[in-house]
Amino acid sequence: MFKNLQLCILALFTVLIGCDAGDLTSQGGPVAMKRLTPEQYKNAVEDLFGATIDVSGRFEPDSRRSGLNAIGTSLVAVTPSGFEQYEAMARSVAAQVTSPEHRHDLLPCLPKSATAPDDACTETIVRSFGQQLLRRPLGDDEIRVRVEAASLAAVIHSDFYIGLELALSSLLVAPDFLFRIEVAEPAPLPGRPSRLRLSDLSLAVRLSYFLWNRGPDEALLAAAVHGKLKSQESLAREVDRLLTSEHLAGGVRAFFEDLFLFDEFNDLGKDVTRYPLYNNRMAADAREQTLRFVVNHLVTQRADYRELFTSRQLPITRSLGPLYGVPVYSAEGWEDMVLPANHPRAGLLSQASFAMLHSHPGRSSPTLRGVFLREALLCQVVPEAPADVDFSLFVQDADSIHKTARDRLEVHANEASCRTCHTLTDPIGLGLEVFDGIGKYRTHENGALIDTRSHLDGRSFADPVELGQAFAESPLIGPCLVENLYRYAVGREHTNGERALLRYLETRFTETGYRLPDLMREIALSEGFRTASPPKEVAFEADAKEEET
Amino acid sequence: MRLLILAIGLIPLLWACGDESATMAPTAEVISAAEEADVRGFVFNYWAYEIPREDPGECPDGFNVTEEEYLSDEYAAVSDEVKRRYESGDREGALSLLPPDACKDPLVRPDPGHLTLDGPATVAGIDLDGKHSTLATGGQCAHNDFIGPNGEQGIDNQHWRLMGCVSGYRPNGLFDRLFNTNSSILENGYATLLELKLIEGTRERGRVSARLFTSAGPVSKDANGKVVRDMSQLVHADPTYHSAVFEGEIKDGIFTAGPVDAKLRFKVQAIDNHYWFRDLRIRAEMLEDGSMKGVLAGYWDIDNFFDFITEVYIGPIHLGRAAANNIGYMCAGVYHALPLMADGHPDPETGKCTSLSTVIRFEAVPAFVIQPDQVAQASR
Incomplete structure (x- = not known):
């Protein structure tokens, strides 16, 4: 897991391999770990628990790069003091969710006894909430450690909900929640043996944050889990569904x-x-x-x-x-x-x-x-x-x-x-x-x-x-929007290899009457959006030397 | 000289004033123009009784006394017990020891008299009755007019004659200072709104229709505590506080309009009431920055006037007498003086005048006057 993360992070510093094939064959840039913005964090909590749960606290400041915070999100970490804030917010949210006021409405199950552990119920809750917060199904180990911790806390305090609060808090401070971690996988094509594409889950997350500024819903996650985003047609169906959602306004x-x-x-x-x-x-x-x-x-x-x-x-x-x-x-x-x-x-x-x-x-x-x-x-x-x-x-x-x-x-x-x-x-x-x-x-x-x-x-x-x-009437106004929207969508600067894609998108933007949703669709379905460039070898060497020292 | 004595000699001399014919119904042309026209709105950002500063007039017999001074022996006899009861929380018990409250019922005691300002003074205002009135010429509602700051003749302002020898009304007195804070407008009260619609001519020189309204609530203020210009000001939902359409004119930078009857809501501190003015006229200078500055002059209904100065409450506590003591008059004295000083709207049966010429100084800044039905249409 961590090696994968390192690969993703280090990929940011790679020299990009250009692709001059033009529109649909342009290869994307490096994958990234993108820290949730305050708005995205709040959206995640709201999507799962509703608007009645208060999220208050001081978020780590965003970092604007190349004119966009969306690019800066992949270049920031969580500081120790920032993590304290995240933890405080996580505890606050978990306490509200498990409070007598909300537990009956928000929890998918209730324990047999409020004063004792109920591992089955805890597992149900962790599995359900975990998938939505971490934007992927949880592994058995990830669930088990949380159920065990919750059980122990419930015994110590003779209170099921104190244990559950602990398990929920751990989800809300998990790196996989605070960061959108993109993973690429080999997907060679004839003539392009080194082609990498985003994993289905990474693509689903990138899509939903681009179009909605919030995490994927159950349908999109299910499509990703079942590998349906690999097909251009299925992907187009999902993109079109997202584009007709009321959440599109929030994304724009x-x-x-x-x-x-x-x-x-x-x-x-x-x-x-x-x-x-x-x-x-x-x-x-x-x-x-x-x-x-x-x-x-x-x-x-x-x-x-x-x-x-x-x-x-x-x-x-x-x-x-x-x-x-x-x-x-x-x-x-x-x-x-x-x-x-x-x-x-x-x-x-x-x-x-x-x-x-x-x-x-x-x-x-x-x-x-x-x-x-x-x-x-x-x-x-x-x-x-x-x-x-x-x-x-x-x-x-x-x-x-x-x-x-x-x-x-x-x-x-x-x-x-x-x-x-x-x-x-x-x-x-x-x-x-x-x-x-x-x-x-x-x-x-x-x-x-x-x-x-x-x-x-x-x-x-x-x-x-x-x-x-x-x-x-400026000839620059349309191309500039295309460039900015594309950079926002992928969360990084465009690569040299994506210039042809940008020209293609500019043309399509013009042809479709400068309609933004149409441009968003073009970007979401573009090769650059769903593929990635491989990491540069030298980055691993530098990393290895650092580890030796 | 006590007003009572003076008034007895005046009653037979009263003659027509503030006559009903002055209130003219707007013509169909004016009403039509008001519905579709070049519209300008204003919100009053200053409102105060005209209190002349340069030449307010003399009070040779001094100023009016308060009830505490007039009935000093009675007050002294009970003061210790009143204080003891107040301090023990027995407010009603304390009040019961005081002389009957003429601010609640002005007939509970004989007229103590009221000093009026009988001599000359230089007072801004408008010649409301179109006559250069004097007491000497007699007639119904006879009164002495004032001279204006620019030598204008025939200025009607019996309000100043009635209250000009009240210490709290004198320049820099309590009332004057209160009005200068503009708290009735700025401190969550109401403001008066004026809407002008061009009938013919230009904004600089033309005929207009006009309407006065009370705002629906407090006005917005800027960081300096001033009324915000160009703000949309809602009209009070109660049509009681909407005047009829009346006609006016803008010429040589001066706006004149009226007459019109208007009830205008007023709220400040312990006062929550409305003015009822009849045959109200406006004369204001149109300033370069789009604002205006001038006077409203009209006839204040005397029953409404007495009600206005006595219906003073903080919660359930009636403070009419306290207000009179602070400002410097006795309610009974004013009550009995009012009909004698009234100079407008004679009762058709008794011939007695029922209203008091009054001048309000005002300033107004541009605003958008929004009618209640417009709010309903825009809400979504």
């Missing part, structure tokens, strides 16, 4: 939450002396607004991805009304509205979430906004700012001669070391300057009229609405 939501860096909302703060309208509720609603907008557009309406940048539809709450300057009729909760044609906002880029998140605490930032849009939506790399930037030039001061952000940023035109990057980022960000640091519309800054006229890669625009249109 998780992807965009990751892509849009929305975990940064957890630490977002604003200077309320500058933005007295801002509060935590507003920030939470702004984040939720964008996610609802995206999911509704792409999943519910199955609409064209590019229209995200021009759509005037908007879910809104009472707290967001003042930011957008529109009436909100519902006293509580969300309502759908269509912004009037003369409204200065349309599409994703003009939503408050982006303006809030990509600003400084006390002022907007065309540069931060430009960096985010270039990197996340156009897949372009913007280098970090040099360490010796003189930020005193950019201090927002009503008495300054630099009244607007445009004035201040023009200072860069004279700084050769800044010019290249800011030429890339600022023109986009300046188009959004009518949205202040919390996303409220404004026409002036420090008394000076804000000029939003600018350009995106040679295309001129006058305002945020036209900027959205320029994004929608």
Whole structure:
């Protein structure tokens, strides 16, 4: 078991074997051990025990790599203090599940006596819960040790449920629960003798987390156990079933939450002396607004991805009304509205979430906004700012001669070391300057009229609405989404050998009218998604030397 | 001079004022325009009685006394026992020792008199009756008008004449300070909403229809404790607190509208009541930032007025007398002075006026006024 794990982990560091065969024969990259995100952990508990079980505690922080936490999950471990937190959460969940309040509803069997061991019942529970938590059937040994431990604890405490709590806790801290451990197996094809594919269980798990952001359900697990995912037709049936599930919305939501860096909302703060309208509720609603907008557009309406940048539809709450300057009729909760044609906002880029998140605490930032849009939506790399930037030039001061952000940023035109990057980022960000640091519309800054006229890669625009249109029509927007979604799906950077696959997916995305569910289907059924590259030999040598020392 | 003496001489002199003809039904055109029009909403973020600061007027006989001062001997005779009973928790027993409470029943004792502000003062407001009224000219509901800060003639504000010599109403007095905290709006009370719909012309110069409402509940505040602009404000579900549609005009940056009758809910601390204004008019300056600032002036029903100042409760505890003692008047005195100071809406049978001209200063910021039926349609 552990050797397998080592193989999986070390495979991350391998040099990838490319495959230039194009679309359906592209070979995937290395398999990985991916730590559950907090959301995935909570989903797992909710799926098994329902929403009444409270999951509270401090999770290990995610690690964003190459723009995605989904990639970082395969590059993180569990620290000792992090494990203490997992253990505390596990004990809490197990205690709730076995409590008198919940045990009758949640446990598949009840003991003959509450004050004595009942190994048969414990085994039933461990087998049932274990399969769902560990996303695979448990081996007899895995069950036996837990039943024995539970039995011993029940005798010591004269309480069946204390023993069961111990067994459940052990499942919730098991590496196989906290990590999605991918395993590859040989699956040679004519002309491709070294071909590796994900095991059926690993493929099922990768599928369900990609499409649902939660573990496989019983049907998918059963299909994997019975080897049905090896067949392209059976696999397609499962993929289609997952794509029509209500959980698809959660999967799409998780992807965009990751892509849009929305975990940064957890630490977002604003200077309320500058933005007295801002509060935590507003920030939470702004984040939720964008996610609802995206999911509704792409999943519910199955609409064209590019229209995200021009759509005037908007879910809104009472707290967001003042930011957008529109009436909100519902006293509580969300309502759908269509912004009037003369409204200065349309599409994703003009939503408050982006303006809030990509600003400084006390002022907007065309540069931060430009960096985010270039990197996340156009897949372009913007280098970090040099360490010796003189930020005193950019201090927002009503008495300054630099009244607007445009004035201040023009200072860069004279700084050769800044010019290249800011030429890339600022023109986009300046188009959004009518949205202040919390996303409220404004026409002036420090008394000076804000000029939003600018350009995106040679295309001129006058305002945020036209900027959205320029994004929608950018030739980069579709390919970038394909690349990001694929990287998210497999949880790693794409390999050189997968470039042909990406080109194929881009074509299919275009042909299917930029429908996200169709793209997800293409990815889920692609060779790259379900295969793996072999580990590099040198990694084992390095490991062996390390063990010797 | 005690008001009672003055009033006896005035009664025969009363003449028409605050006449019923001032309340005009909106035309079909106004109602029609109100249904489909360029709409602007406002939420009041400031509300206070007009208390003139530069020239509030003189009170040559001093300010009104409280019941504790007026009946000092009676209070002194029982004070030790009252205190003992209070401290032992026998609140009802303590109260039973005090003189009969005229704030519960103003007829339990003779009129102690009430000092009014009879001289000149410079008071903001509106000439509600269209006349430059003086006591000397007599007639029904005769009264002396004030002069406005800009020399306007005929300002009607008998409310100030009634309460201008109450210490708590004077500039920087208790009532003044309470209103300046704006707590009635900011501390989980209600706010007044105004909705304007353009009938003809432009937003800068045109005719509008207008309606006043009470909000459904507390307004949202920002981190500085100010009312949030551009927020959607729900209208109170009870149509009692919806005025009829009335007509107004925007010209040269000034909005004028009315008259209209309106009941506007008010809640602050121990007061939970409503104002009943008749023939209410608005005059406000439209500011560059989209807000407005001005006065509401109308006739406050005197029964509602007395009810307003005496129906003060914390839980089951009636605090009308405590409020009077804190602010500086006696309920019985005010009760008897009210009909004498009233200058509007004469009773058709008795000829006695039934309302008191009153001026409210207000400020309002842009808001979206949401009707209850719109909420129901949007809910899902």
